[in-house]
Amino acid sequence: MSSRVPAANMAMAALLRLSSRGTCSSSMFSSLGPLGGSSSVSSVSSSVSFFSPRFLSSSASCLGVAWSETGGAKASGEVAKLTMPSGDSVDIPILVPTYGSDKFLDVKGLKKATGCFTYDPGLMETATCQSGITFLDGDNGVCCYRGYPVDQLAQHSDFVTTAYLLLHGDLPTPEQDIAWRRELQKYMVVNTRLVEFYRSFPDGAHPMAQMNSVVGAMSAFFPVSLDPNDKEQHITAATRLIAKMNMIAALIYRTDKNKSVIYPRQDLTYAENFMYMTFGDCTLPPGVVNHDMETFKLVAKAIDAFLILHADHEQNASTSTVRIAGSSQANPYACVAAGVASLWGPAHGGANEAVIQMLEKIGRPENVPQFVQDVKNKKDGVRLMGFGHRVYKNFDPRAKYFGELVIDVLDKLGVEDPHLDVARALQEAALNDPYFVERKLYPNVDFWTGIMLRGIGIPTNMFTVMFALARTVGWISQWKEMVEQPGLKITRPRQIYIGQPIRSM
Template identity: 50%
Template sequence: MSDLKATLSLNDGRQYELSVHQGTLGYDAIDVQPLVKNKLFTYDPGFMSTASCESAITYIDGDEGVLLHRGYPIDELAENADYLEVAYLLLFGERPTPEQHRDFTKLIKNHTLVHEQLTRFFQGFRRDSHPMAVMCGVSGALAAFYHDSIDVTNQSHREITAIRLLAKMPTLAAMCYKYSTGQPFMFPQNHLSYSGNFLYMMFATPCEPYVVNPVLERAMDKIFILHADHEQNASTSTVRTAASSGANPFACIAAGIASLWGPAHGGANEACINMLEEIGTVDRIPEFIARAKDKNDPFRLMGFGHRVYKNYDPRAKVMRETCHEVLSELGVNTPLLEVAMELERIALNDPYFIEHKLYPNVDFYSGIILKAIGIPVSMFTVMFALARTVGWIAHWKEMYNQGGFKIVRPRQLYTGEKQRPFEKMEKL
């Protein structure tokens, strides 16, 4: 807390002095907690102007297009680190030494298996269930396998919980896919990398050997890194809200997955591919561009612009390069990808897009990559959940490490009926 003070003056003569908190970077925050004693609340739909916590994990400057994890720029992390190195950084605050990275990777690999009983849990779902519905269910079910053994007030318990979640999410995600196709589940292979193992569990079968393509493996690793954390977004805030009640951490992550499922959040890359399929062919692009520019038309171009970034999404630049690497490696050339590439060209050159800062975002490119790799559109948000799990865990862990948090209890501006009598009805 700084020496800065803010004064709130109401036109009825009431006046309140409020403290101001200053972070390392970014905006200052006015502490409005004292207002409640005077029967005043702040009104902030969507909490767009409210800092709900203090955090040292991720910093975003949307105006400048900056994303830092523990002070490190996201593009440098994506180019120079693997996903587990970034995961360690998010969880523990500093990048690992080579020895710590080796031991951390080994520890993760030792926890990749899920309980055999959990494999039978899948049989309760229809084969055509949306994978995110299944993911919500099976991740929440982990709470039943790790319930009595977890004391969230115990730091060592929190550490092993973080390891278990990080290790098992790729296994669960791949099982969701395999179940939808009717293929057998593939056990994790601990000699493979985190991303390589995930691709193996997704696409290998017992019938023949499967060799992980290193270009696709690195692309998947970058997708995981670029989606690992994004500050206090809807799903992360949901995890923190659930955790504030002392809930089982696996249940908290399941709550985060449920929040992520929405098309305005994690489902954006799925919505982007659906849009590309709606456009269909390159010759129809001008029609949809015109519709996007028409304020009276409800059509919106998905995968362009960002709620936070008013500049180029720093993750999108890395994802763009990776996208072209994957397409080149696979030699993919479909109408859908032709539409995507032409839309990208227009967005980067059209004055309207530039003026309105409608740059292609990370969802635009990640969707194209996932589609090219062979991951079905219905699995896109599951990929996001898998990558974001480490961010959720890091915030959950930070929250308990800081201590002193309160159960989340937003207030409301009541606009309903005033008190009125309820008289007994004469029944017919």
Template identity: 50%
Template sequence: MPNLHPTLTAELHLSDGRKIALPVYQGTLGYNAIGVETLQKQGLFTYDQGLTSTALCESSITYIDGDQGILLHRGYPIDELAFNKTYLDTAYLLLEGEMPTEEQLTEFKKEICAHYMVNDQFTRLFQGFRRDSHPMAVMCAASSALAAFYNDDFQSDKDTDRTAIRLLAKMPTLAAMCYKYSIGRPFMYPQYHLSYAGNFLYMMFATPCEPYVVNPVLERAMDRIFTLHADHEQNASTSSVRSVASSGSNPFACIAAGIASLWGASHGGANEACVRMLEEIGTVDRIPEFIAKAKDKNDPFRLMGFGHRVYKNYDPRAKVMRETCHEVLQELGINTPLLEVAMELERIALSDPYFIERKLYPNVDFYSGIILKAIGIPVSMFTVIFALGRTVGWIANWKEMNEEHLKIVRPRQIYTGHQERHLK
């Protein structure tokens, strides 16, 4: 731990009589951490399946207290950022450590606009995919392919900053290209006069045939979705980015690794799974049947979009998303069976003692899925939207790791296979 100094000492007592002193480190907030680096000299490792009780790094980017329902970016509560700032404000904060001044934000926006475009050869890259390819598969390939166009050495701060801007700017363009290609529509060029979220909506839904006006309510909703997904501490995808980055790999490859990890149904695919569940329920009159299945321990059915692995309280992002969800539904005047099911499930979850006692509150995936569906974004694109918002968090972690020159990640294992044996 390069910047931490032990504040306490723990002592490990083994049954063979050995006593091992271990340093205890304390962060700004949260748990203390016992340093176990010296255990290897004693012929010991720690075993923590899933690494849920292991700190792999020190970071000053994001802090989560799941028991209290707290999420801070550089010290700022997520709801304050989502309600009062834009995604690019939050992106600058994550990348640079402080909120931008008006002049800094203006320059930041100019730099991003200058890099929205992707090389024209990308149109041919997309033509190599089937039209029905999953957009996340295409995003993995496209983000990794950026390395073939930008081969900086990434040793200087200037190269690092330029790479961060490029990734942040090009991801919405690539994401919109994924969608347009899947439906056989022409790619739309980015519009520099629009906001980050507005530009993405334009590239998704505009056509060359008629003018497209961005709805400000949907623009604000998309901006909040990006903000609420910007970073979430050391989750599976962020840890993947850091692990790949620790080998000195190209940053575009690191982001591709994050996208691949995010694709999983247990991670970024949760909002997609939530909408699939709502479609399975179908109508409000079938909800009691599925609630009963969810309460039955012997039934494999689980309600998606409720509760969270980290938050044992109300997910602070869900509070923002809930308000945004109702704003979008009111603006669009949509009243479909799927949305009726979602709203009734929300009402039950917030009033039924079974859900309240177990703190199974609707989470950010529940509401974001409803919003995206209402806007007209296909379910297969949901995780792409997540990846687009999370890119800045991955970049911030890549930058932080790069600056600290941390050694390569090399977890250990408990071997349970055969002992040494020989061919007869």
């Protein structure tokens, strides 16, 4: 490329192995016991007794079920002993996953045995399901889809293959891969009447409001059987969602820009179709995507990696929302719409947008040292965004490869974005400052995604739409897994009531 051009213009022109330290936590029992009383649970190191699985399944004083019958988590043969104020004790089985060293107290039946519930705001210490889709080890910086590290998938696979893996459990054979891609192509076009739905939105409607409405409306266009045994229909609904979400996201951009609809093409990949349907010029003759095909494919590669790295992330807020909605046997399109609504919240899906806002506030690379000092001094109104992670206590395994890819892609595109220079300076300062190193505040994937999306021309208010485009695969895979597992129960948490006692009118 002979000259450097502004970021947005370029995009439009371009058209485990591990050993975790999981422990069995007793914090969830800190509030057990009758009002006015207290209870205690001995530390795991001193109270765990060793019993055979046979004892666990037959002892009247032990909670839990025969987990081996479910094909999921297994009783470890250990129990934790909960001592109540009365002096009575209850043995709580300790469950272990099929991989990893986390341990879980099986508290099913606790109310019947003790008269008490557990209290865990935010469910930070509670497993609400069994899943074989995504494995996370925050201490060691590991994230795997169906056993494959996500950074390997991003480097050696593509989004369509990764979607098949998440949905079906294994990588496709060559024959399955061809058939899968044909299915996605078949379902990618959005119904004309659904396209007309976009015209009903007022000017300036938030992109996530549009996505939430359109995805929810799909349940009216595609009724789905609620039979949990109808696995073929589950696959059809999943395929339709993954395929159509691509055009749904592109239509949001084109509606906002008052541009005409562009339909997908069979000769383009999933990521390339997104670029074409979003930025492409529908006046070009058939077979022409862009005058610079190399640039077009480079941007599509970055989009593809973004989609892979955001496809799933275990039981986060939006995924849990999808599962809760699905537990009532709701239509899968309605369940994914619920996930979109949850992701819309800035505490969940707004991290990459917050990074851009931080970089804008810093302004220039020479302002980075003062910003870093303000962060260390905990100055009011100064927040470091895109470093560290709520799950990963070491490094974000999605960030290293993606950060390198983003810099490479934007450099090759000749993107002139002052935020990229600020980001590089901030990363360099943080990685060499003991304050950040000791606290393991490394750049996470959100630090780079905002820069990449901005660099290829995605408006800031559409960042979360891109997140949802990727995460739809995880949402529908988690939904499918849940409804097909035996013993599906509607989710019904409890509460600690802190209101008025009963009173008369």
